[in-house]
Amino acid sequence: MxxxxxxxxxxxxxxxxxxxxxxxxxxxxxxxxxxxxxxxxxxxxxxxxxxxxxxxxxxxxxxxxxxxxxxxxxxxxxxxxxxxxxxxxxxxxxxxxxxxxxxxxxxxxxxKLEDKGVFQMYLSEKEISEILRRHPELVEEGFRVTSVEAREKTGVVDIVGVDANNRRTIVEIKKDRAGLEAVRQLARYAVGTGPSVRVVLLAPGVTEGAEKMLRRRGMEFRRISMLDLTKILTREKGVENSCIKRFL
Amino acid sequence: MxxxxxxxxxxxxxxxxxxxxxxxxxxxxxxxxxxxxxxxxxxxxxxxxxxxxxxxxxxxxxxxxxxxxxxxxxxxxxxxxxxxxxxxxxxxxxxxxxxxxxxxxxxxxxxKLEDKGVFQMYLSEKEISEILRRHPELVEEGFRVTSVEAREKTGVVDIVGVDANNRRTIVEIKKDRAGLEAVRQLARYAVGTGPSVRVVLLAPGVTEGAEKMLRRRGMEFRRISMLDLTKILTREKGVENSCIKRFL
DNA sequence: GATTGTATCTCGCAA
DNA sequence: TTGCGAGGTACAATC
Known part of the structure; x- marks a missing residue:
């Protein structure tokens, strides 16, 4: 050459x-x-x-x-x-x-390059909220989803629903360990809702400072397992997808 | 081939x-x-x-x-x-x-590729605060800088100084049009400082929502011209730098 | 190692 | 077009 x-x-x-x-x-x-x-x-x-x-x-x-x-x-x-x-x-x-x-x-x-291949990503926050919509018990026993990606005054809330006691519940999903910024965002959603509304942060983990801030503001944290969600995805959508087939 | x-x-x-x-x-x-x-x-x-x-x-x-x-x-x-x-x-x-x-x-x-060339960027936020340290009058007539990139409890503040009336003044710099996130950040810096401290956002522009939020919280916005800063940089550092030489 | 803040962020979405 | 939030953000500085 x-x-x-x-x-x-x-x-x-x-x-x-x-x-x-x-x-x-x-x-x-x-x-x-x-x-x-x-x-x-x-x-x-x-x-x-x-x-x-x-x-x-x-x-x-x-x-x-x-x-x-x-x-x-x-x-x-x-x-x-x-x-x-x-x-x-x-x-x-x-x-x-x-x-x-x-x-x-x-x-x-x-x-010229020929590339018509589809790119598919799994377990984005959107995917997760989809799974949770179909399996609200993963959020909490007795939880029911009323809307997904609801447009509130203060931003887009991942999931809105009611708990076993018919209490309105706002759910925010984070794919990664939730940090301070996630809590701040959630706090903005919760502005003006009052104590009648529960605010729940759903994530694989939470940082120390973020958890403190959550508690201070009367909000809740609940752990979810990404692996569990992926298994559900695999069970429901089948294993025709090579990525999941190969790695689970 | x-x-x-x-x-x-x-x-x-x-x-x-x-x-x-x-x-x-x-x-x-x-x-x-x-x-x-x-x-x-x-x-x-x-x-x-x-x-x-x-x-x-x-x-x-x-x-x-x-x-x-x-x-x-x-x-x-x-x-x-x-x-x-x-x-x-x-x-x-x-x-x-x-x-x-x-x-x-x-x-x-x-x-193997041979690449020892230096990469130099101009007018990052850091560069700007350097210029303002040398030219505090660009922040405000009578302004004096007491510290640059000061580490406060709530984060790193770009510039801290006193105004013509000896009032402590916190200055935050944004290279781009300042949005809500910039104001939130500034608000965090200002937490607990009380009304004796002025808080100033310095940027080429500000979004509508951000300006409203600034006013609500008693903070100030001041426009700076990036072109003016670049001209100062050119005048002071000379035109030996090819980037500036070529484009100013 | 974990956290935080920045970026010529990029990108997508909605008003 | 502008604003705003998400990202497998990456990356550097700091604790």
Whole structure:
């Protein structure tokens, strides 16, 4: 695999950009960003990605996050001169742009990618509230759901229902251990409801400070097991889903 | 550029992974994720990235964000059989993994990338408070800074100072238009300070709801111009910085 | 290790 | 378009 010539690469880039192809470029470059903030990235070897929807990313050799990026839609411009290729990526809606000067190219790919595969995530907060709607006893014995994702004045409450004593009960779900922010959010929902309404935080765990705050405000915490929920999901929806089939 | 053979690619992958090289792979694949949640991604053409620190990303042809990822450090495993390559990326610290089955490869790159370039960002909240420390009159005529990034009981306050009347003043900076969350944060800082302390939110703008909440709680809003701050930065630090030089 | 606050957060949803 | 909350948020600083 020979090192691609800069001018050739420039031509390929121009064509690929106008054809809205998926492009990856491993190259020596420097980059400026101006927009909500300003940044400058000195010369070095990185991976550039231009996606079919003009999403743009610059990745360094290490670190999960891109060092520069632009969400779509963007105007993408390519200009070539003797010394380098200049790539300009400017957001359509915002005054925000990244300018890359490319000094040398190690590898380039461009082409249309075929990806119609469905991406399915399980056990998001939405999924959980769905399960709990069908199995209200997991919230509490005698609990009945009256509405899911109810739009209250103060925000969207995951579950609203009544308990065994017909007391109105607001249920907030957290997938992760609940922290202070979760309690604050719940407290906002509970504003003005008075002591006749129960407020319950449902999560796999709760931080120490969050539990204290809950108690202080007369709210309740109840633990739920994500594994139990997943097992229910598996039992009810079957195991045709390869993810669950493979890992449970 | 011929379509690489699966077995050859598998061998290259194994070598590159053990040599901790930077790897990009454009391939037909499907992926499972199990960890904090669960997900399954059906077959399709995507870009896989394995970085030198084992950061792992799967990018679809469109959309800024990766569809699957794993922050470093990871164990990366490669196994090859007749039908496909199986890539296993498991986080070292968490019980969380992504498994990719690769059915065909359109393009592969692997190699060490040389990137010592410095990345410098300007006008983060930190930068702004630095400027304001040197130019307290931008906060308010007669304002004097007593401390920057002061650690209070309730959190880190951007700037603490006294106004022309020697009244203690807490200043919170937001780079973007300030919303409700900013006001809530500020309110937490102000808890228990009483009316003798002024609380000021400094931002390029404020949302309607946030302004109402500010007024209700007796706090103040003051507009700052990011452009003015940048001009000061340029005047004081000179224009040796290419980012500023090029765009101001 | 757990918690907290920030982010050029991104993204989706609703008013 | 703007506001607002969710995220497998990631990440750094701090306790």
């Amino acid at each position: 020979g090192k691609p010539d800069l001018e050739e690469v420039g031509e390929q880039l121009k064509k690929a950009v106008s054809a809205k192809e998926f492009i990856t470029l491993i190259c020596l470059c420097e980059a400026d960003y101006v927009g909500r903030a300003r940044s400058f990235l000195e010369k070095g070897e990185r991976l550039l990605i231009i996606k079919e929807d003009t999403s743009f990313l610059i990745h360094r050799p290490s670190g999960l996050e891109p060092v520069n990026w632009q969400p779509p839609p963007n105007y993408v411009g390519v200009t070539v001169n003797r010394e380098h290729i200049v790539l300009t990526v400017k957001r359509v809606r915002l005054s925000e742009k990244v300018i890359v000067r490319i000094h040398g190219v190690k590898s380039i790919f461009s082409g | 011929g379509k690489p053979d699966l077995e050859e690619v598998g061998e290259q992958l194994k070598k590159a992974v053990s040599a901790k090289e930077f790897i990009t792979l454009i391939c037909l694949c499907e992926a499972d994720y199990v960890g904090r949640a669960r997900s399954f991604l059906e077959k399709g053409e995507r870009l896989l990235i394995i970085k030198e620190d084992t950061s792992f990303l799967i990018h679809r042809p469109s959309g800024l964000e990766p569809v699957n990822w794993q922050p470093p450090p990871n164990y990366v495993g490669v196994t090859v059989n007749r039908e496909h390559i199986v890539l296993t990326v498991k986080r070292v610290r968490l019980s969380e993994k992504v498994i990719v089955r690769i059915h065909g490869v359109k393009s592969i790159f692997s190699g």
